[in-house]
Amino acid sequence: MLTNSEINSYLENGYLIRRAALSGPDIETYRKAIDRLLHKCLIDRVHDGYLRYIDGERDDIWGVNNVFHPSIREDALVDSLANPQILDVIESLIGKRLRYHLCTLLVNSEKKPYHINWHRDAASDGEVPQEVLNSRLRSHVQLNGALYDDDSLYIVPGSHCRELTDAERSVLREKPNEEMPHQLVVELKAGDIVFYNSSILHKGKNTNRKIRQTLHYAIVAITSESHPLNPDNPTDQEWLNDPEFLGNLPDRLKPLFDNWLKYR
Ligand SMILES: O=C(O)CCC(=O)C(=O)O
Numbered sequence: 239m240l241t242n243s244e245i246n247s248y249l250e251n252g253y254l255i256r257r258a259a260l261s262g263p264d265i266e267t268y269r270k271a272i273d274r275l276l277h278k279c280l281i282d283r284v285h286d287g288y289l290r291y292i293d294g295e296r297d298d299i300w301g302v303n304n305v306f307h308p309s310i311r312e313d314a315l316v317d318s319l320a321n322p323q324i325l326d327v328i329e330s331l332i333g334k335r336l337r338y339h340l341c342t343l344l345v346n347s348e349k350k351p352y353h354i355n356w357h358r359d360a361a362s363d364g365e366v367p368q369e370v371l372n373s374r375l376r377s378h379v380q381l382n383g384a385l386y387d388d389d390s391l392y393i394v395p396g397s398h399c400r401e402l403t404d405a406e407r408s409v410l411r412e413k414p415n416e417e418m419p420h421q422l423v424v425e426l427k428a429g430d431i432v433f434y435n436s437s438i439l440h441k442g443k444n445t446n447r448k449i450r451q452t453l454h455y456a457i458v459a460i461t462s463e464s465h466p467l468n469p470d471n472p473t474d475q476e477w478l479n480d481p482e483f484l485g486n487l488p489d490r491l492k493p494l495f496d497n498w499l500k501y502r
Contacts, residue, residue, distance in 0.1 A: 239322075240330040248331055249375060252398030253424070253434035259323040260383060260429040269385050271312035272343060272451045275305060284309045290342075292350045300352045300442070301454070302343045308477055315341070319455055320488040324381065327433055328457050332376045335460040337497035338478075339378065344390070344442070344452040351445035352390070355414035356406075359436035364402050364410050371399055371437055376459060380436040383453035384426035390444040390452075391424040391432065398435035406439065415441055426452075457494065464501050 240254075248254040260268070278284050279302055290301035305315055319325065319341065328336065346352070358364050359380070375398075382391055394406070402410070405419050418439065424432050434440070436456065444450055458464075477483070484495055 239326040245330060248433065248435075250399075251395045252438040253393060253395065253432055254327075254331075255424070255426070255430060255432045256323065256327060257427070258429045259327075259431045260321070260385075262429075264318070264321065265385050265429055267314045268318055268453070269451060271314035272345075272385065275302065275310050275312050275315070275343065276345065278310045292347050292352060298347045298350045299345065300347050300354075300444075301345060303340070304475065305341050305343050306478075306483070308480065308483065311483075315343075315453075316491070317488055318383075318453060319494075320490045324383065324431065324455070325490055327431075328379045328381075331379050331433065332457075332459040335497070336494050337458050337460055337464075337501055338491075338494040339456040339458045339498075340454075342454040344382065344450060344454045346444055346447045346450040348447065351447070353415050353443045353445055354441055356392075356410055356418055356439055356441045358398075358439060364406065364439060366401070366437060368401055371401070373463075374435065374437050375399060377461070378436065378456060378458040379433050380456040381431055381433045381453070382424070382426065383431040383455070384428055385451040385453070386428050386449050388426040388428075388450055388452050389423050389448075390442050390450060391426075392418075392421050392441045392443060393424055393434065394418055394420055394439040395422055396420075398438040402439075415443070460497055460501060466501055 244254055279289060285307055288303040289299045292298040292300055358366055409418050426432060478498060487495060
């Protein structure tokens with residue numbers, strides 16, 4: 239699926255952009271599913287606890303967590319995780335033994351600017367020891383799949399595999415959403431997908447509320463170091479045990495959710 243040069247570029251830079259990965263019909267199908275899902279969240283007010291609120295206040299959102307939850311689930315979005323343009327790429331990057339980790343939707347806020355601080359996903363202050371960063375090079379893949387043109391994700395290429403520089407540390411401590419040395423705005427057209435290592439320094443910014451519907455998924459690799467029943471995983475997703483959900487998954491996704499149960 240990927241060339242060696244694409245894989246090496248991902249490992250070296252911490253991200254890989256696949257242009258026009260999603261077809262026009264897929265984009266249309268996913269957008270419609272998201273419109274229905276947002277209606278359930280914002281008008282019917284189901285699934286409140288999983289909304290990503292701007293500034294923690296409950297009047298505007300920038301995303302929805304756990305979009306496979308039965309109260310809002312849309313089959314088209316479940317299927318999107320099995321899209322070969324997503325799953326084949328993830329397999330090329332981290333192997334075929336995979337475990338579900340997160341399925342989120344990122345959207346534009348309606349009233350307030352969206353601007354979150356620079357961070358690494360596992361450490362909001364960015365401080366992660368070198369050996370841990372080394373161990374995460376192929377431990378997982380995160381992605382943003384744009385259904386509308388999206389320039390909200392900012393990254394520092396190459397920062398996933400090294401500790402912070404003094405200049406980065408001072409931005410994180412003193413002005414944590416301002417310009418970072420060597421920052422790159424990830425410019426995605428509708429249908430483009432960026433795959434990235436979530437240890438990369440990154441932030442989100444959409445201060446003028448430009449329309450955004452972006453799939454935000456993460457999958458982890460099962461390795462010899464994976465722990466059965468990992469206690470770090472969220473425990474509030476009992477719905478993922480639902481036999482109806484598990485029984486109706488696309489075949490390619492079944493092992494990912496079986497492994498979620500085994501290695502949780
Ligand atoms: O808006 C984005 O693309 C960044 C999201 C992000 O950093 C996060 O979910 O931790």
